[in-house]
Amino acid sequence: MKLRKGGVSQLDYSFDLLQQSLGRGERECEAEFRDSESGQGKVVCMTGASVYIASWVVKHLLQCGYTVKDTVRDPVLLMCATDDPKKTEHLLALEGAKERLLLFKAHLLEVGSFDSVADGCDGVFCTASPVVLIIHNPQEQLIGPALKGTMNVLRSCAKVPSV
DSSP: OOOTTTOOTTHHHHHHHHHHTTTSOHHHHHHHHHHHOOOTTOEEEEESTTSHHHHHHHHHHHHTTOEEEEEESOTTGGGSTTSOTHHHHHHHTSTTHHHHEEEEEOOTTSTTTTHHHHTTOSEEEEOOOOOOSSOSOHIIIIIHHHHHHHHHHHHHHHTOTTO
């Protein structure tokens, strides 16, 4: 997966390192990933960063020096008692998060919601998907919204020259 116009040049290589590192010690894996490419001065957008696999990608991106723009449906609610702050507290506790993890309001199913988030990014990791707990019609309730959300993010990326 290569990104055009100044994108993350060794993205495939970095993910190969992550795949190869399964079963090895965490510190050994982190050091190898960190040495694969410096993200200093680079910005990436991440959708769905609060979920398990994506949060590990965020951790490694921050360790490599990237600034990560994470998207949540409403960052203001995460600061209030009305929503569960545990959804992002593990991300905010990561090394480098205070300096380089930014939360933006965006919703997968809203057209144009990711326009301002993608602007200025070198790459985008789209890991979010609408979640439905009880599914009666998988195509309508799960697959359709997931495709629409992914297309919304890709359309936003296509509008900015940096991605």
